[in-house]
Amino acid sequence: MSETRTTCPYCGVGCGVIARVENGEVSVRGDDSHPANFGKLCVKGSALGETTGLAGRLLHPEVDDQPVSWEQALDTASARLRAIIDTYGPQAVAFYASGQLLTEDYYAANKLMKGFIGAANIDTNSRLCMSSAVVGYKRAFGEDIVPCSYEDLEQTDLVVLVGSNAAWTHPVLYQRLVQARANNPAMKVVVIDPRRTATCEIADLHLALAPGSDAGLFVGLLNAIEPGQGSDWSIERVAAFCGLSSDDVETFYAWFIAAPRAVTLYTMGINQSTSGSDKCNAIINVHLASGKIGRPGCGPFSLTGQPNAMGGREVGGLANQLAAHMHFTPDDLSRVARFWGTERLAQTPGLMAVELFEAIARGEVKAVWIMGTNPAVSLPDSHAVCQALAACPLVMVSEVMRDTDTSRFAHIRFPALGWGEKEGTVTNSERRISRQRAFLPAPGEAKPDWWIIARIAQRLGHGAAFAWDHPHAIFSEHAALTAFENHGERQLNLAALAQLTRAEWDALAPWQWPINREALSHARRVQVTPQPHGATPNLLYPLMLNSGRLRDQWHTMTRTGYVPRLMQHLAEPTVDISPQDAARLGVQEGQLTRISAPRGLMVARAKINPGQRDGELFVPMHWNSCFSRQGKVNALVEGRCDPHSGQPESKQTAVRLMPWQPAWQGELYSREELTLPTWVHWWRKATAGVSRMTLAADKPLLEWLMAHCTGQGWQLQIAQTGERSSVLAWHDGALMLGFWQGTGLPVLAYTFIEEAFRTAPVQLAERHALLNGQQPGEHVEPGRIICSCFSVGENAIREAMAGGCDSAAALGAKLRCGTNCGSCVPELKAMLSVRV
Numbered sequence: 001m002s003e004t005r006t007t008c009p010y011c012g013v014g015c016g017v018i019a020r021v022e023n024g025e026v027s028v029r030g031d032d033s034h035p036a037n038f039g040k041l042c043v044k045g046s047a048l049g050e051t052t053g054l055a056g057r058l059l060h061p062e063v064d065d066q067p068v069s070w071e072q073a074l075d076t077a078s079a080r081l082r083a084i085i086d087t088y089g090p091q092a093v094a095f096y097a098s099g100q101l102l103t104e105d106y107y108a109a110n111k112l113m114k115g116f117i118g119a120a121n122i123d124t125n126s127r128l129c130m131s132s133a134v135v136g137y138k139r140a141f142g143e144d145i146v147p148c149s150y151e152d153l154e155q156t157d158l159v160v161l162v163g164s165n166a167a168w169t170h171p172v173l174y175q176r177l178v179q180a181r182a183n184n185p186a187m188k189v190v191v192i193d194p195r196r197t198a199t200c201e202i203a204d205l206h207l208a209l210a211p212g213s214d215a216g217l218f219v220g221l222l223n224a225i226e227p228g229q230g231s232d233w234s235i236e237r238v239a240a241f242c243g244l245s246s247d248d249v250e251t252f253y254a255w256f257i258a259a260p261r262a263v264t265l266y267t268m269g270i271n272q273s274t275s276g277s278d279k280c281n282a283i284i285n286v287h288l289a290s291g292k293i294g295r296p297g298c299g300p301f302s303l304t305g306q307p308n309a310m311g312g313r314e315v316g317g318l319a320n321q322l323a324a325h326m327h328f329t330p331d332d333l334s335r336v337a338r339f340w341g342t343e344r345l346a347q348t349p350g351l352m353a354v355e356l357f358e359a360i361a362r363g364e365v366k367a368v369w370i371m372g373t374n375p376a377v378s379l380p381d382s383h384a385v386c387q388a389l390a391a392c393p394l395v396m397v398s399e400v401m402r403d404t405d406t407s408r409f410a411h412i413r414f415p416a417l418g419w420g421e422k423e424g425t426v427t428n429s430e431r432r433i434s435r436q437r438a439f440l441p442a443p444g445e446a447k448p449d450w451w452i453i454a455r456i457a458q459r460l461g462h463g464a465a466f467a468w469d470h471p472h473a474i475f476s477e478h479a480a481l482t483a484f485e486n487h488g489e490r491q492l493n494l495a496a497l498a499q500l501t502r503a504e505w506d507a508l509a510p511w512q513w514p515i516n517r518e519a520l521s522h523a524r525r526v527q528v529t530p531q532p533h534g535a536t537p538n539l540l541y542p543l544m545l546n547s548g549r550l551r552d553q554w555h556t557m558t559r560t561g562y563v564p565r566l567m568q569h570l571a572e573p574t575v576d577i578s579p580q581d582a583a584r585l586g587v588q589e590g591q592l593t594r595i596s597a598p599r600g601l602m603v604a605r606a607k608i609n610p611g612q613r614d615g616e617l618f619v620p621m622h623w624n625s626c627f628s629r630q631g632k633v634n635a636l637v638e639g640r641c642d643p644h645s646g647q648p649e650s651k652q653t654a655v656r657l658m659p660w661q662p663a664w665q666g667e668l669y670s671r672e673e674l675t676l677p678t679w680v681h682w683w684r685k686a687t688a689g690v691s692r693m694t695l696a697a698d699k700p701l702l703e704w705l706m707a708h709c710t711g712q713g714w715q716l717q718i719a720q721t722g723e724r725s726s727v728l729a730w731h732d733g734a735l736m737l738g739f740w741q742g743t744g745l746p747v748l749a750y751t752f753i754e755e756a757f758r759t760a761p762v763q764l765a766e767r768h769a770l771l772n773g774q775q776p777g778e779h780v781e782p783g784r785i786i787c788s789c790f791s792v793g794e795n796a797i798r799e800a801m802a803g804g805c806d807s808a809a810a811l812g813a814k815l816r817c818g819t820n821c822g823s824c825v826p827e828l829k830a831m832l833s834v835r836v
């Protein structure tokens with residue numbers, strides 16, 4: 001048995017985790033001593049042990065789909081890169097990196113691209129995430145500085161959450177806020193989001209404003225703070241612009257002005273906008289004007305999404321930054337070139353994510369190296385992105401998984417070490433640097449990302465600058481660069497960590513880099529003119545599509561989508577729709593719908609939600625071609641970007657929705673994954689030990705399936721009653737495949753069926769029940785899992801409610817639901833509130 005202190009690889013809260021390995025089994029618990037979480041973990045963090053298996057991992061390098069040795073992979077990659085650079089110049093090469101790389105990996109990638117290949121075409125998925133926030137801080141403070149800490153939440157009078165569903169996306173921080181509010185009844189919470197989300201559970205005021213209208217609200221607040229400034233953003237004008245009542249706007253303004261201290265937390269509802277940078281400054285402006293900045297319990301606090309978005313910003317991973325918070329100015333260029341000992345340093349900013357893929361599509365960029373991100377899913381206009389990748393002469397991908405939407409386009413695949421296997425550092429939302437430590441052996445031939453970059457650098461002739469033997473050496477170099485000729489000009493200064501020995505670095509305790517908070521209260525205000533979002537609804541596309549995150553999934557699902565426990569909360573792409581819109585469009589709860597935009601189409605199951613504004617839809621960003629047919633929202637989203645930050649407007653797209661009544665829907669369980677005919681719609685559902693897919697189509701599949709089974713020499717058992725049919729296929733008394741279909745989605749005894757795949761031989765009486773999809777005798781299915789920590793299903797909760805449990809606490813006492821991470825408590829309360 002061994003225990004290792006490390007850091008969660010999911011969100012920017014950056015929780016400390018203690019990983020324990022016992023008899024090859026990995027389990028995790030929160031690290032009591034970590035100041036980001038003091039021992040708490042959310043559902044995703046708690047399930048980390050279940051993600052360390054090797055199923056689906058990329059374990060060997062591949063060139064043109066063939067497994068090869070590292071020597072061959074690295075030689076081929078560098079020879080092809082060299083050929084492109086020699087013929088077309090360095091601008092024909094680009095890297096597309098990720099806020100999920102470790103700081104050391106990120107530093108290495110940035111140094112190779114900007115410093116030695118000599119073009120600044122290295123951008124990252126943080127462009128889709130944090131880049132507006134970066135512009136906001138830089139314009140206000142002259143540097144990308146987050147002027148807050150988590151402990152400000154315990155020292156404040158008012159917390160404003162704007163465009164943030166922290167209850168699901170920063171759960172441990174949200175629970176900290178829940179606790180802080182419970183400890184201080186005078187504290188108020190305002191949530192600003194067009195949807196009523198789980199985060200609204202603790203809101204004293206929820207402003208369900210019109211999509212994209214936040215700047216109006218904050219410019220109006222500035223006007224209320226300083227009435228003499230001559231702005232014509234009166235409360236009435238704000239209310240009209242934002243689609244809110246004047247009373248609600250007035251209440252918010254009165255609370256903000258009266259509160260001695262206030263923190264504004266903001267994330268993607270603000271950043272992902274064609275005027276996201278201005279919105280960030282509109283928020284910063286009200287903190288500056290009211291003096292709610294630079295002291296405890298105050299400040300404009302942009303929460304970072306990814307575990308190391310902040311580390312990426314520190315090393316300069318974006319195409320328009322240099323390194324260590326330096327810019328493309330003559331002094332900084334000279335300083336970085338001297339520090340790196342290079343004469344090839346890129347002199348001008350490079351291409352930003354959306355532009356970069358457009359340049360690939362035009363054939364200007366001919367080689368792209370993608371590391372730790374899945375752009376075929378996450379970039380807007382994904383059909384265009386896929387076409388660009390398909391046409392690109394050289395696509396290299398560093399990945400932990402073999403099959404992703406993006407890796408399908410790769411000519412060269414590098415197997416990267418994943419969480420628990422690699423060593424390095426990450427920086428969380430509050431500028432706290434923590435170690436990620438290895439506690440598992442390197443699987444197959446996988447290597448750390450920095451190692452792969454350094455080996456390519458050597459083959460391109462830059463060996464001396466990339467001669468590190470350990471990530472500690474890279475960290476020391478990065479820290480030294482932050483301190484190099486700093487003279488107090490850059491607040492990012494890690495001099496204190498630049499001389500750590502390897503043992504000290506190994507043992508490094510979480511460390512928050514200091515800033516001079518007071519200096520920030522004299523920052524610059526940026527004049528903001530509120531702009532509408534850029535989506536233009538019309539008669540054909542009259543609805544507004546919003547997209548974002550679910551509680552238990554992480555981005556493109558490459559890690560969470562295979563964990564049964566995390567698949568149980570919501571297992572299919574859903575579209576939230578208001579009851580009025582549903583009635584108007586003839587959409588029933590649970591019905592399939594087609595959502596279309598000029599660029600593409602997706603299929604999602606309707607969820608009628610009174611917390612949704614009329615005319616607006618919400619779908620998760622997670623589904624993709626590995627988990628569904630036509631489940632990808634970015635097939636619809638346009639690549640419209642903020643002119644300052646280059647961040648796309650992922651939150652607003654004009655669409656049309658139509659109910660889709662397929663000829664049949666069904667559930668397919670099989671021992672081996674099947675490749676279905678292309679016209680079948682499918683959703684893969686992670687289930688232990690067996691493949692499960694929910695299916696729907698307009699043409700019959702039954703014959704195809706039966707032919708498949710008999711082709712395998714399996715015995716068929718078939719039933720047909722009315723519109724329902726089912727097929728079981730047997731081999732030597734073992735269940736090989738089961739299929740149940742109806743005009744609607746059949747409701748089955750899922751756990752009983754799954755059990756039948758694990759037991760052989762199956763008794764005859766049970767075979768009959770199986771064919772009906774029902775268990776013989778009394779049986780309660782758990783229903784949709786509400787509490788993932790303790791796998792408590794909807795049915796058990798309803799039964800406990802019928803038995804007298806009338807509060808979340810009572811449910812928790814009886815079933816344990818909601819008593820670990822707490823992120824299902826809003827849903828428990830919602831179930832209690834609609835009870836008859």
Ligand SMILES: Nc1nc2c(c(=O)[nH]1)N[C@H]1C(S)=C(S)[C@@H](COP(=O)(O)OP(=O)(O)OC[C@H]3O[C@@H](n4cnc5c(=O)[nH]c(N)nc54)[C@H](O)[C@@H]3O)O[C@H]1N2
Pocket residue numbers: 011012129162163164165166168169170192193194195197210211212213214267268269270304305306546547548549550551552553554555651
């Ligand atoms: N479970 C889970 N947690 C995650 C992630 C994950 O994939 N899964 N990803 C992490 C990452 S990288 C990120 S960036 C964060 C994102 O964290 P969040 O930003 O909290 O998450 P989102 O769901 O993308 O969007 C937040 C909210 O913005 C709202 N919104 C949409 N348009 C507007 C608008 O015009 N104005 C306002 N005020 N609000 C609007 C949406 O309705 C949504 O509720 O989450 C991190 N945490």
Ligand SMILES: Nc1nc2c(c(=O)[nH]1)N[C@H]1C(S)=C(S)[C@@H](COP(=O)(O)OP(=O)(O)OC[C@H]3O[C@@H](n4cnc5c(=O)[nH]c(N)nc54)[C@H](O)[C@@H]3O)O[C@H]1N2
Pocket residue numbers: 098100101125126128129130268305306371372373374375377378379380398399400401404416417418419449547548549554555556557558559621633634637650651
């Ligand atoms: N419509 C819409 N689109 C969005 C958003 C939205 O709200 N709406 N949100 C945007 C935001 S904020 C973000 S952050 C992006 C996220 O989008 P992506 O970054 O594309 O999503 P991930 O699934 O996190 O991709 C990470 C990839 O890295 C791989 N990986 C994991 N660990 C390692 C490692 O150690 N090394 C390497 N080399 N690879 C590894 C994973 O298997 C996975 O394929 O999506 C953006 N796109």
Ligand code: SF4
Pocket residue numbers: 008009010011012013014015037040041042043044045046169170171172173
């Ligand atoms: S809150 Fe974020 S960092 Fe903490 S355990 Fe959950 S996903 Fe991991």
Ligand SMILES: [Mo]
Pocket residue numbers: 128129130305306
């Ligand atoms: Mo993000």
